[in-house]
Amino acid sequence: MKYFRPITINDYFTISKDVGQQDFTLFAGGTDLIPRYERGHKLPETIIDLKKLPNIAGIKKVGDNIEIGAGTTIEELKNKDLIKTHFNALFQSTTDFGSVQIRNRATIGGNICNASPAGDTLPALYAFNAKLILRNKNGDRTVPIDEFILGPGKTAIKNGEILQAVIIPLSNSKSIFYKLGLREAMAISVVNFAIIYEQTLLTIGLGAVAPTIIKLTGLEKYNIDQILEEVDNAISPIDDIRATAHYRRKALQNMLRFELSKIIKT
């Protein structure tokens, strides 16, 4: 196996061009990749480590948006006031994420590109209309997150591209994130969701209940029972080692009712 750690973006493009169609993997924190290899998945011929690329990490305000570098760690997101102030649901999704050791390695870019239906940052990113900047040797393209993630482990990334940053329009809406796991820490979500709301807006992002995150918008016109019905119709959970589909449906309904009843006064 070959290992590269480019220190400029041009180095990265040269290396990715040289390895061409070979079996290569981009490597950020490695917290999804290493356990996968430990479980016996075949190692790729080449690994390209993105950690030393300049400008791949960091959180900044750019005009009416916030730009989060793909290499920003979950711990950095958790500790950034700008995130807590404008995107509470995204902030909350980082607080029960893995452990401090995992959060210090795991990146937001890895959470997105891993495309797990249970990825904890994803419901908030969908609900806040995040867009992704993908970089290739000919320039950048910007893709809404719901067009980028195509299914479990599948994204629209092209050969030679990297996810450079996540762009989220600055928001003053209130929001919450809820995660149900099988234990208090180091747990993959059985169900998770983000609710974004203000007087004339209610959007929900739902995780671990379909092959990709489900985003429901325009829910402000409904009462709680109607919202729960919309949710139940939209999801298609499966049985797996963590929970049955039936349990996921029930748990989601109960947790959503609980959270919505704090927001929607009847």
Ligand SMILES: Cc1cc2nc3c(=O)[nH]c(=O)nc-3n(C[C@H](O)[C@H](O)[C@H](O)COP(=O)(O)OP(=O)(O)OC[C@H]3O[C@@H](n4cnc5c(N)ncnc54)[C@H](O)[C@@H]3O)c2cc1C
């Ligand atoms: C013990 C443990 C606990 C965990 N707990 C949680 C949890 O609570 N919630 C949760 O959501 N996840 C959890 N995870 C999963 C994992 O930590 C996250 O998905 C994490 O965000 C992955 O980021 P990474 O930087 O480590 O990705 P990596 O493992 O480096 O990469 C993951 C995938 O993304 C691709 N990739 C990474 N960066 C880029 C980029 N910039 N451009 C293109 N492709 C890229 C890689 O090629 C790979 O396919 C846990 C994992 C472990 C081992």
